[in-house]
Amino acid sequence: MNNSLKPDPSVIGGVPVAPLAFLPDAAAVFDKRAGRFAFLADHGGNLAPYMRFLADLTASQARLARELPSPVPIPSDRVELARASRMPPIDRMALATDEGMHATLDRFLAEVAAVEMPEQARLALSAVTASGIADRHWLLENILSDRIPEDSAAPHLFVGAAVQLHLARLAGTLDAAKLVKIRTGTCPTCGGKPATSSVMGQAGIESTRYATCGCCATQWNEVRVVCLCCGSNAAISYRSAETGEATVKAEVCGDCKGWVKILYQVKNASLDPIADDVSSLGLDMLMKDTDFRRGGFNPFIAGY
Numbered sequence: 001m002n003n004s005l006k007p008d009p010s011v012i013g014g015v016p017v018a019p020l021a022f023l024p025d026a027a028a029v030f031d032k033r034a035g036r037f038a039f040l041a042d043h044g045g046n047l048a049p050y051m052r053f054l055a056d057l058t059a060s061q062a063r064l065a066r067e068l069p070s071p072v073p074i075p076s077d078r079v080e081l082a083r084a085s086r087m088p089p090i091d092r093m094a095l096a097t098d099e100g101m102h103a104t105l106d107r108f109l110a111e112v113a114a115v116e117m118p119e120q121a122r123l124a125l126s127a128v129t130a131s132g133i134a135d136r137h138w139l140l141e142n143i144l145s146d147r148i149p150e151d152s153a154a155p156h157l158f159v160g161a162a163v164q165l166h167l168a169r170l171a172g173t174l175d176a177a178k179l180v181k182i183r184t185g186t187c188p189t190c191g192g193k194p195a196t197s198s199v200m201g202q203a204g205i206e207s208t209r210y211a212t213c214g215c216c217a218t219q220w221n222e223v224r225v226v227c228l229c230c231g232s233n234a235a236i237s238y239r240s241a242e243t244g245e246a247t248v249k250a251e252v253c254g255d256c257k258g259w260v261k262i263l264y265q266v267k268n269a270s271l272d273p274i275a276d277d278v279s280s281l282g283l284d285m286l287m288k289d290t291d292f293r294r295g296g297f298n299p300f301i302a303g304y
Helices: 026-042 045-067 076-084 099-112 119-130 133-144 150-171 275-279 281-288
Strands: 194-199 209-213 219-222 236-239 248-253 258-264
Touching: 026 045, 026 150, 026 275, 045 099, 045 150, 045 275, 099 119, 099 133, 099 150, 119 150, 133 150, 194 275, 236 281, 248 281, 258 275
Parallel strands: 194 258
Antiparallel strands: 194 209, 209 219, 236 248, 248 258
């Protein structure tokens, strides 16, 4: 079941209640993201070539989201067991050896070969395409564990994009009403880390915060002014790379020394949780000079 991001929240005592989660319509998510990357490429300065590459790569994700055979839905008994156990219904680690995941990876690698890209990226794509099953398992396990070794960011970018495609389509087969809150900073659909969080602007959820999974694109409700890395609210502060009214900030935790970007869609509805994470790399550069560590996971930023 797909849930579009046009909420019709239940009302208790006349007060709208924000839904726990919105599940992705994969084709729509990637279409919108590709458009945002393309816009940012036209206004991206030094990042423009990379933004154009990601626009084309994301457009490939959108095409395949429509063309690939529908993923096999998660069995209802597995969904019910996950709900009863307060666990996500998608078992990430099982996907590293899943035939459907590997078929998606194969198709994506073939599709993205037509995209214009830097030579380093082309070499990485060729290496992944030629890799054996053991290497592919390793690459998939890293992405599905929300970790990317610093010395192999390029091959993980392509595998990460394939995982995004497969997981978003799989998440879209679920019923958001059957999801349960896991814990702060954990996707209720697949158990992944957020890429970023967003302060929303849509009717019914104005100024409510939703985190966006860096892999499956589920958006789930999180309390504001709470660290998405450790759950503490004792020492939260905000930093930005802009001098004016910033629409992208680093939410910084003085307790665990983690930080995750927060996007203010309530001020700019065109912000995308993944694309604008990449476009705000200046903020990452700023935070690298501090004692804080990035907590958000985005396969398109690894290596920067």
